[in-house]
Amino acid sequence: MVDALFIGPHPDDIEICSGGLALSLRKQGYSTGGIDLTAGEMGTRGTPEQRHEEAKRGAELLQLDFRECLGLKDGHIQNDEQSRDLLIEVIRRHRPRLIVAPLPLDHHPDHSRAGQLVKEARFLAGCAKIGPDLPPWRPGRVLFYPSREIAVPSLVVDITDVYDDMVRAIQAHASQLYNPKSDEPLTSIASEQFLQAQEARNRFFGSQVGVRFGEPYVVEGPLAVSDPLPLVQDAGQSVFL
Numbered sequence: 001m002v003d004a005l006f007i008g009p010h011p012d013d014i015e016i017c018s019g020g021l022a023l024s025l026r027k028q029g030y031s032t033g034g035i036d037l038t039a040g041e042m043g044t045r046g047t048p049e050q051r052h053e054e055a056k057r058g059a060e061l062l063q064l065d066f067r068e069c070l071g072l073k074d075g076h077i078q079n080d081e082q083s084r085d086l087l088i089e090v091i092r093r094h095r096p097r098l099i100v101a102p103l104p105l106d107h108h109p110d111h112s113r114a115g116q117l118v119k120e121a122r123f124l125a126g127c128a129k130i131g132p133d134l135p136p137w138r139p140g141r142v143l144f145y146p147s148r149e150i151a152v153p154s155l156v157v158d159i160t161d162v163y164d165d166m167v168r169a170i171q172a173h174a175s176q177l178y179n180p181k182s183d184e185p186l187t188s189i190a191s192e193q194f195l196q197a198q199e200a201r202n203r204f205f206g207s208q209v210g211v212r213f214g215e216p217y218v219v220e221g222p223l224a225v226s227d228p229l230p231l232v233q234d235a236g237q238s239v240f241l
């Protein structure tokens with residue numbers, strides 16, 4: 001059983017979109033695991049072999065307890081029965097309390113379909129007669145991470161203490177990032193500005209909750225709390241609010 005299961009369509013998505021939460025949970029003693037839905041074999045830059053090595057290094061830097069690749073087809077992720085059954089098997093085998101996955105509204109079709117796929121597999125994993133022959137298990141919620149689209153977060157995770165480690169984990173994916181010596185085609189994350197844009201994004205969301213660096217998440221429906229006080233920043237204590 002794992003506390004939090006992080007799911008990314010491609011090998012660098014967990015690091016870029018939810019690496020701060022993964023590190024923060026680990027620091028607090030929770031167990032974490034990662035599932036890459038594809039090996040990123042259709043990526044504009046890098047080879048499958050490079051991406052495999054980078055995913056391994058990224059998992060080490062995020063201190064994941066495990067990282068697996070589901071082997072779906074890069075560029076053609078589908079929310080179909082076969083893909084759902086593969087994911088249901090993963091959910092029932094690892095029995096996560098929480099799943100972290102892409103927001104279904106993402107502009108990249110692999111990301112939006114992955115978000116919907118995860119959402120449906122999470123539910124169906126709790127239906128005993130559906131999918132692979134393993135005991136049913138339904139994780140509590142999915143925390144959806146937005147990528148570049150504008151989404152109003154339900155919550156922002158304070159990742160200030162783990163920000164530098166998160167950047168190092170992102171940099172494990174060197175084939176995807178800026179390299180002045182590379183003659184491969186340019187992509188948005190291979191631009192010279194990408195890491196600066198990432199920092200600006202984390203600083204912006206951090207500023208929304210009064211911390212230095214923040215990572216945004218969307219949750220469907222209300223979250224139950226018995227004591228809201230720990231969730232409320234004291235405006236008098238923060239220079240931001």
Ligand SMILES: [Zn+2]
Nearest residue numbers: 009010013111
């Ligand atoms: Zn991706």
